[in-house]
Amino acid sequence: MSANTLGFDTQFYNYLLSASLREADVLRRLRDETTSHPRAVMQLAPEQGQFLALLVQLIGAKKTLEVGVFTGYSSLWVALALPADGKMIACDVSEEYTSVARRYWQEAGVANKIDLRIAPALETLDRLLADGQASTFDFAFIDADKGNYEGYYERSLQLVRPGGLIAVDNVLWYKQVAYPESQDNITQVIRAFNEKLHRDERVFLSLVPIGDGLTLALKR
Structure with missing residues (x-):
């Protein structure tokens, strides 16, 4: 949920994209459409989608999970x-937001790869676990309501x-997590989540400063 990587001025950021971004036309058009959305701030940065x-591709993933779809930009990158x-x-x-995603998935020819579940994600994840799908996923991406991050993470850790x-x-x-004076609820939740993962010996960990910060947790 960041239009570009934090701390980059426009000239530097535009250079980064010009030197590295390989964005298919269907992805660019989805990103452009989402820019005019009332909640466009939820859009993933293009360099992050490519990452x-x-x-x-690096881990040879065949079965993936996404928590938080919005208009489908990140899921389209992964599905492709x-x-x-x-x-x-x-x-x-949201049926409304994901209706945009469905259009572009169909156009890109990847709709058959994506099983969209419209329901609270914790319920969907619990159902997957109840159905015996623990340890069957290769990759999970979490980008949804921050208050449930710990719950999404714990269930995803069982599923991958x-x-x-x-x-x-x-x-x-x-950047608010770095400043002790920032004590709003979401900042405190994310700060606690980061501290939890820093101590979590079940995973190998790296926090990558791309977009609005991306934590990578590789299950041991």
């Missing part, structure tokens, strides 16, 4: 990176296989 796609028989379960609560990767967005929260 997620690279991660999926999956092999032809790859599958994604995408969790969201050993050697599977969990990526969590917005862990820098517009």
